Amino acid sequence: MSGFSFTIESEDGAARAGVFTTPHGRVDTPAFMAVGTLATVKALDPDDLRAMGAQMILGNAYHLHLRPGDEVVREMGGLHAFMGWDGPILTDSGGFQVFSLEGLRTVSEDGVEFRSHIDGSLRAFTPESVMRIERNLGADVIMQFDHVIPGQSDEPTARDASERSLRWLARCAAEVARWDASASSQEQALFPIVQGGIHESLRRAAARSIRDSGDWVGYGIGGLSVGEAKPDMYRILEVVDGDLPRDRPRYLMGVGFPEDLVEGVGRGVDLFDCVAPTRMGRNGAAFTRDGRLNIKRAEFRLDKRPLDEACDCSACRRFSRAYIRHLFTADEILGLRLLSLHNVHFLVRLMRDARGAIRDGTIDAWSKDWLTRYLSRPVTSE
Amino acid sequence: MSGFSFTIESEDGAARAGVFTTPHGRVDTPAFMAVGTLATVKALDPDDLRAMGAQMILGNAYHLHLRPGDEVVREMGGLHAFMGWDGPILTDSGGFQVFSLEGLRTVSEDGVEFRSHIDGSLRAFTPESVMRIERNLGADVIMQFDHVIPGQSDEPTARDASERSLRWLARCAAEVARWDASASSQEQALFPIVQGGIHESLRRAAARSIRDSGDWVGYGIGGLSVGEAKPDMYRILEVVDGDLPRDRPRYLMGVGFPEDLVEGVGRGVDLFDCVAPTRMGRNGAAFTRDGRLNIKRAEFRLDKRPLDEACDCSACRRFSRAYIRHLFTADEILGLRLLSLHNVHFLVRLMRDARGAIRDGTIDAWSKDWLTRYLSRPVTSE
Numbered sequence: 001m002s003g004f005s006f007t008i009e010s011e012d013g014a015a016r017a018g019v020f021t022t023p024h025g026r027v028d029t030p031a032f033m034a035v036g037t038l039a040t041v042k043a044l045d046p047d048d049l050r051a052m053g054a055q056m057i058l059g060n061a062y063h064l065h066l067r068p069g070d071e072v073v074r075e076m077g078g079l080h081a082f083m084g085w086d087g088p089i090l091t092d093s094g095g096f097q098v099f100s101l102e103g104l105r106t107v108s109e110d111g112v113e114f115r116s117h118i119d120g121s122l123r124a125f126t127p128e129s130v131m132r133i134e135r136n137l138g139a140d141v142i143m144q145f146d147h148v149i150p151g152q153s154d155e156p157t158a159r160d161a162s163e164r165s166l167r168w169l170a171r172c173a174a175e176v177a178r179w180d181a182s183a184s185s186q187e188q189a190l191f192p193i194v195q196g197g198i199h200e201s202l203r204r205a206a207a208r209s210i211r212d213s214g215d216w217v218g219y220g221i222g223g224l225s226v227g228e229a230k231p232d233m234y235r236i237l238e239v240v241d242g243d244l245p246r247d248r249p250r251y252l253m254g255v256g257f258p259e260d261l262v263e264g265v266g267r268g269v270d271l272f273d274c275v276a277p278t279r280m281g282r283n284g285a286a287f288t289r290d291g292r293l294n295i296k297r298a299e300f301r302l303d304k305r306p307l308d309e310a311c312d313c314s315a316c317r318r319f320s321r322a323y324i325r326h327l328f329t330a331d332e333i334l335g336l337r338l339l340s341l342h343n344v345h346f347l348v349r350l351m352r353d354a355r356g357a358i359r360d361g362t363i364d365a366w367s368k369d370w371l372t373r374y375l376s377r378p379v380t381s382e
Numbered sequence: 383m384s385g386f387s388f389t390i391e392s393e394d395g396a397a398r399a400g401v402f403t404t405p406h407g408r409v410d411t412p413a414f415m416a417v418g419t420l421a422t423v424k425a426l427d428p429d430d431l432r433a434m435g436a437q438m439i440l441g442n443a444y445h446l447h448l449r450p451g452d453e454v455v456r457e458m459g460g461l462h463a464f465m466g467w468d469g470p471i472l473t474d475s476g477g478f479q480v481f482s483l484e485g486l487r488t489v490s491e492d493g494v495e496f497r498s499h500i501d502g503s504l505r506a507f508t509p510e511s512v513m514r515i516e517r518n519l520g521a522d523v524i525m526q527f528d529h530v531i532p533g534q535s536d537e538p539t540a541r542d543a544s545e546r547s548l549r550w551l552a553r554c555a556a557e558v559a560r561w562d563a564s565a566s567s568q569e570q571a572l573f574p575i576v577q578g579g580i581h582e583s584l585r586r587a588a589a590r591s592i593r594d595s596g597d598w599v600g601y602g603i604g605g606l607s608v609g610e611a612k613p614d615m616y617r618i619l620e621v622v623d624g625d626l627p628r629d630r631p632r633y634l635m636g637v638g639f640p641e642d643l644v645e646g647v648g649r650g651v652d653l654f655d656c657v658a659p660t661r662m663g664r665n666g667a668a669f670t671r672d673g674r675l676n677i678k679r680a681e682f683r684l685d686k687r688p689l690d691e692a693c694d695c696s697a698c699r700r701f702s703r704a705y706i707r708h709l710f711t712a713d714e715i716l717g718l719r720l721l722s723l724h725n726v727h728f729l730v731r732l733m734r735d736a737r738g739a740i741r742d743g744t745i746d747a748w749s750k751d752w753l754t755r756y757l758s759r760p761v762t763s764e
Contacts, residue, residue, distance in 0.1 A: 067711060084700045322464075
């Protein structure tokens with residue numbers, strides 16, 4: 001794994017400012033990674049992402065396996081070449097997606113049989129087959145295939161899934177080891193995923209077991225922001241923080257909203273991803289320092305201000321709320337792009353600002369101020 | 383009209399290479415103008431248009447009157463400020479739109495009563511009210527309110543509409559003259575529109591009558607590409623060419639496809655507009671030098687080539703046919719933008735190339751070669 005390293009430049013409490021280096025370049029942490037499920041961050045252009053300083057993005061093994069097919073992506077030179085993004089990429093294994101196919105999937109120790117959400121065709125994922133898919137895609141970081149459960153699952157259910165995820169991790173690692181031993185080895189880092197629901201003892205056991213099972217480049221924290229209460233998520237992050245090696249990056253999967261990122265940074269998380277900024281953007285919701293606003297509301301009809309007066313994204317530098325509202329009212333595609341762009345920029349910059357606060361040793365005060373302002377205005381009805 | 387001028391730099395047969403100067407900058411002619419009906423060229427960003435060298439774009443009085451309202455646009459500083467486009471803009475009067483509302487409109491000498499296609503509300507356009515709308519929008523060039531008829535209309539129908547359009551032109555001009563006499567005068571050039579269907583005598587009469595009625599900055603040629611046969615369109619262009627002053631720009635409204643632009647240039651047309659490149663782009667069709675292709679076809683699944691190997695647009699410089707096909711298959715918004723961008727760029731560059739050929743004195747040979755290649759491959763089924 002010569003292409004990977006993680007250097008912590010500053011620490012401030014549990015928070016850290018670091019540099020995660022990958023074969024396709026560096027990621028200054030903490031960082032928000034935009035989600036490009038189907039080899040495109042929805043409504044955005046790779047140039048938009050570069051312009052806002054986004055460094056690392058996601059793809060999804062489940063979705064890309066079904067469309068266009070991971071073999072097609074490999075034929076086209078891998079995900080980087082295919083989608084025109086030469087920076088770091090991480091692929092999620094699709095665990096979350098196949099376990100979300102309630103009623104359409106059967107779980108066994110071997111893996112998961114499921115029906116494609118596109119054409120109903122029968123498919124099977126095993127830890128080994130998912131590794132082969134992620135290898136075809138060619139991302140820098142590939143996530144293990146894990147057993148994902150709902151956020152409020154009871155202890156036995158969570159234990160079963162967590163322990164299966166550990167066994168599957170060993171199988172993922174064995175599959176990857178086979179490639180590394182072969183001539184066609186390529187540089188990809190397998191990240192394990194800590195599961196265990198909202199049960200502290202399970203999370204602790206999973207973290208320790210993973211930590212003791214190998215010298216991992218980084219660690220995923222999964223199964224959060226999937227229906228549990230926010231205080232449960234924060235509590236679990238604190239538990240996991242104590243049991244993962246501090247000299248490796250931690251990636252909190254599928255999180256999230258601006259307030260979750262700020263809370264996560266304070267609990268030692270380095271990497272985040274979430275579809276929220278683009279999904280909400282397509283629905284007309286914009287993040288601002290003063291909370292969310294719904295651009296479709298009549299109050300913005302003649303509003304000459306940008307979405308957020310302190311924002312330097314290319315939507316805010318050029319367009320008024322009134323114009324973007326008009327684009328949404330008229331169902332114009334540019335509106336989807338501008339709000340998606342603004343929201344992703346908002347999270348990328350939020351993490352850049354948090355990084356600055358960690359380096360200044362002021363992350364606590366910065367977080368408190370930021371959260372107070374963001375949460376002070378009631379969210380407008382959407 | 384101090385802000386406007388037209389200089390012909392070269393002539394080659396009926397074709398001309400010129401510079402049309404407006405208060406918001408110059409337009410090198412012949413030129414294709416992208417259509418931004420609702421204050422946005424569908425799926426594109428103003429930066430995309432600047433990057434491809436587009437100089438002048440369109441807005442539409444009918445659509446902008448209904449949404450967001452021309453008063454809103456005026457409040458927001460006019461169309462240029464509202465949509466972030468500081469180059470020349472032309473607004474169509476909405477004549478084409480209201481006359482397309484078959485069964486929802488009543489025509490009288492005074493104007494047209496119609497029902498909004500959005501909410502069914504009853505509205506009325508007169509030459510005077512449309513001028514006020516176009517003034518609120520603030521485009522550089524404003525088109526007269528005219529009576530538009532289907533392309534195959536018989537002589538009496540075409541005569542009636544053409545003569546009404548002439549009377550309405552006088553009323554439009556009188557309304558504009560009232561502003562010019564007032565303190566709040568602003569720089570907008572009213573373009574008359576030559577109507578007359580496919581009837582040569584009517585076209586000739588209309589062109590002469592308009593030419594003799596004032597010193598117009600430029601001339602619109604309307605009512606073509608509305609269902610008539612292509613040879614009829616070309617014949618009418620030749621008739622009109624002979625009867626319009628050669629020292630002013632001629633704008634062929636709503637045209638069109640690449641082959642129509644090439645044919646139009648050879649018949650003395652300077653400006654074109656059409657929704658085809660963006661509408662077709664959203665449907666998956668791309669212009670190439672070898673004719674159209676439908677990117678959704680399975681044959682492009684693993685095609686590493688750009689849409690058109692000679693194209694230097696930002697889609698062709700970065701992405702394969704296989705990737706763009708995937709975006710369409712997966713209903714991703716980026717696909718709509720990339721094909722729209724490519725198609726508009728294709729027409730903008732086509733006119734830039736035609737301009738070069740006129741200056742070189744080779745427009746005839748250039749047109750023949752271009753048309754032969756473009757039309758040689760049967761259009762793929764779409």
